[in-house]
Amino acid sequence: MNQQILVKSYPExxxxxxxxxxxxxxxPCPGESEVLIRNQFLSLDPYMRGRLSPSKSxxxxxxxxxxxxxxxxxxVLESKSEKFKVGDTVLNTLGWQTHGVCHERDIKRIDxxxxxxxxxxxxxxxxxxxxxxxxxxxCEPKRGETVVVDxxxxxVGSVVGQLALARGCTVIGIAGGKDKCHYVVKELGFNACxxxxxxxxxxxxxxxxxxxxxxxxxxxxxxxFETLLMLMNPFSRIALCGLVSEYNVNPYxxxxxxxxxxxxxxxxxxxxxxxxxxxxxxxxxxxQAYLEGHLKYKLSQVDGIKNAPNALIGLLxxxxxxxxxxxxx
Amino acid sequence: MNQQILVKSYPExxxxxxxxxxxxxxxPCPGESEVLIRNQFLSLDPYMRGRLSPSKSxxxxxxxxxxxxxxxxxxVLESKSEKFKVGDTVLNTLGWQTHGVCHERDIKRIDxxxxxxxxxxxxxxxxxxxxxxxxxxxCEPKRGETVVVDxxxxxVGSVVGQLALARGCTVIGIAGGKDKCHYVVKELGFNACxxxxxxxxxxxxxxxxxxxxxxxxxxxxxxxFETLLMLMNPFSRIALCGLVSEYNVNPYxxxxxxxxxxxxxxxxxxxxxxxxxxxxxxxxxxxQAYLEGHLKYKLSQVDGIKNAPNALIGLLxxxxxxxxxxxxx
Numbered sequence: 127m128n129q130q131i132l133v134k135s136y137p138e139x140x141x142x143x144x145x146x147x148x149x150x151x152x153x154p155c156p157g158e159s160e161v162l163i164r165n166q167f168l169s170l171d172p173y174m175r176g177r178l179s180p181s182k183s184x185x186x187x188x189x190x191x192x193x194x195x196x197x198x199x200x201x202v203l204e205s206k207s208e209k210f211k212v213g214d215t216v217l218n219t220l221g222w223q224t225h226g227v228c229h230e231r232d233i234k235r236i237d238x239x240x241x242x243x244x245x246x247x248x249x250x251x252x253x254x255x256x257x258x259x260x261x262x263x264x265c266e267p268k269r270g271e272t273v274v275v276d277x278x279x280x281x282v283g284s285v286v287g288q289l290a291l292a293r294g295c296t297v298i299g300i301a302g303g304k305d306k307c308h309y310v311v312k313e314l315g316f317n318a319c320x321x322x323x324x325x326x327x328x329x330x331x332x333x334x335x336x337x338x339x340x341x342x343x344x345x346x347x348x349x350x351f352e353t354l355l356m357l358m359n360p361f362s363r364i365a366l367c368g369l370v371s372e373y374n375v376n377p378y379x380x381x382x383x384x385x386x387x388x389x390x391x392x393x394x395x396x397x398x399x400x401x402x403x404x405x406x407x408x409x410x411x412x413x414q415a416y417l418e419g420h421l422k423y424k425l426s427q428v429d430g431i432k433n434a435p436n437a438l439i440g441l442l443x444x445x446x447x448x449x450x451x452x453x454x455x
Numbered sequence: 456m457n458q459q460i461l462v463k464s465y466p467e468x469x470x471x472x473x474x475x476x477x478x479x480x481x482x483p484c485p486g487e488s489e490v491l492i493r494n495q496f497l498s499l500d501p502y503m504r505g506r507l508s509p510s511k512s513x514x515x516x517x518x519x520x521x522x523x524x525x526x527x528x529x530x531v532l533e534s535k536s537e538k539f540k541v542g543d544t545v546l547n548t549l550g551w552q553t554h555g556v557c558h559e560r561d562i563k564r565i566d567x568x569x570x571x572x573x574x575x576x577x578x579x580x581x582x583x584x585x586x587x588x589x590x591x592x593x594c595e596p597k598r599g600e601t602v603v604v605d606x607x608x609x610x611v612g613s614v615v616g617q618l619a620l621a622r623g624c625t626v627i628g629i630a631g632g633k634d635k636c637h638y639v640v641k642e643l644g645f646n647a648c649x650x651x652x653x654x655x656x657x658x659x660x661x662x663x664x665x666x667x668x669x670x671x672x673x674x675x676x677x678x679x680f681e682t683l684l685m686l687m688n689p690f691s692r693i694a695l696c697g698l699v700s701e702y703n704v705n706p707y708x709x710x711x712x713x714x715x716x717x718x719x720x721x722x723x724x725x726x727x728x729x730x731x732x733x734x735x736x737x738x739x740x741x742x743q744a745y746l747e748g749h750l751k752y753k754l755s756q757v758d759g760i761k762n763a764p765n766a767l768i769g770l771l772x773x774x775x776x777x778x779x780x781x782x783x784x
Contacts, residue, residue, distance in 0.1 A: 176717075183717045184689070347712065360513070366716050379708020383676065387695050387724040388505075388512045395716040 165200035169247035257285035260365030265341035269294035355382035424448030494529035498576035586614035589694030594670035598623035684711035753777025
């Protein structure tokens with residue numbers, strides 16, 4: 127049977143397990159130019175909270191009663207496409223389900239000979255391209271500049287920092303807890319990482335950027351972003367990628383906008399799917415960096431599709447440690 | 456005697472008349488390459504509040520005990536410069552005083568044969584260049600787009616709207632009170648103007664931009680900006696020029712930053728003095744528009760230097776109606 131997680135309701139406030147529903151359905155049959163896929167890994171990402179809402183956003187809402195949206199990697203079990211054969215590993219957007227049928231134009235073959243397939247959901251996938259786009263296109267970091275990224279141990283933040291280090295920047299991460307901070311510095315090579323759960327976070331943060339912040343890659347929002355905004359340098363740049371601390375609660379009131387004025391900051395929001403034409407070259411660059419060992423990442427894996435709702439809730443609370451995936455089978 | 460207004464103290468909270476001090480001093484004598492000037496008009500501008508503070512900003516603070524900073528127009532009374540002769544009208548930065556000595560490199564002759572001299576403190580001066588820079592360089596308005604500017608009847612806002620109209624945009628102003636809104640529509644030609652003192656400002660504002668906002672020239676901040684931010688279109692642009700509603704009170708907590716993310720807004724602060732090389736061409740363009748009757752403005756004049764402190768306080772409260780100047784003599 128095809129195991130699926132459907133959207134049951136749009137949450138008000140915090141996402142709950144009861145906003146999802148487990149269902150078993152017959153495994154579908156592929157038609158002309160289609161393939162049947164058995165999914166292995168489901169990617170969990172903060173953007174998913176935005177889809178679980180009736181409000182207008184950059185993408186359509188996930189539909190009540192439909193399979194929850196998401197990206198997966200899986201194996202072709204049956205093929206009526208000339209482009210794919212049984213056994214191919216493919217990237218797809220079947221969402222939260224173990225099986226499904228895709229048209230050949232909607233999937234992409236991935237090479238798993240030297241690279242684990244879940245990397246295509248993280249450093250070599252949407253999160254990696256997100257990191258590259260916000261950092262390189264919007265922040266435009268220069269050698270010697272100070273780059274700050276929050277959610278630094280996560281799928282996006284970890285790539286941001288490593289790309290900035292490779293460009294000769296001083297890189298300061300922010301993460302929740304000592305273990306994450308230790309990993310960010312010792313494993314990823316960041317110059318420092320500040321624990322935002324510390325009682326003296328603001329003082330530590332200020333001390334960590336004695337020359338101020340030139341580039342900020344913002345994932346979190348709330349009081350963290352408000353604090354960072356006041357540490358920005360004249361003519362600095364902020365790529366606004368996410369506000370994950372605000373997705374399940376009322377939006378935070380940010381009191382630091384004066385810094386944008388007096389420091390002539392460029393503050394820009396972006397969505398990585400706006401420029402699909404840039405993806406292939408970016409992924410190729412990330413792949414090279416990965417194969418050369420310059421792009422490390424940590425996997426946060428839960429097993430079994432029934433655990434996906436709880437894992438997404440944990441992700442939105444920052445309980446994951448690294449790229450969050452669900453091993454479906 | 457030279458009548459002067461000195462800075463007595465940096466205010467906490469609202470600026471007060473008692474933060475200034477009146478003084479009479481001997482009229483100074485010009486040295487080599489200097490001229491003695493009798494000032495006629497003093498420009499009052501919102502940026503002055505930022506100078507009356509010990510906090511770090513883009514410009515040095517006005518010094519306690521020194522003459523308050525500002526731009527003026529005046530007449531050369533005595534010249535030891537080969538470049539200026541007695542009777543020339545010159546733009547200068549002598550600040551809040553009736554007389555003073557300037558080096559020839561620090562003043563600029565202005566042509567008052569067809570243009571009133573106070574125009575060089577407004578539409579053809581710093582406020583005009585500010586309007587042009589924020590609108591054209593940062594907002595990059597395109598024909599048919601919707602442009603919104605607040606403080607629309609003021610020195611900067613009035614120019615923003617007229618420049619945007621000349622570029623084929625739909626222009627909506629925001630101002631405080633019916634008289635200002637009437638002027639903005641009837642005299643300046645804006646498509647509409649919303650009174651932010653109305654009890655249903657938010658609803659009126661939303662109705663005024665049925666296609667959303669493509670360009671926002673932001674002067675005010677606070678709840679007005681928070682409201683406008685939620686009405687921005689995908690890929691819209693915001694030039695942050697001022698936050699005048701927040702200069703004398705605690706900074707407002709803006710709850711609308713999510714719009715920057717989901718709409719991929721470019722939100723950029725700027726200071727007009729950053730690019731002095733652009734000024735001559737911009738002023739020439741503004742001068743042509745003025746001479747052709749496409750750049751109207753309203754003068755808000757008080758007489759006598761002793762009234763300058765109160766007039767600045769009024770400006771910061773939005774009590775002025777048009778470009779605020781003090782006629783010194």
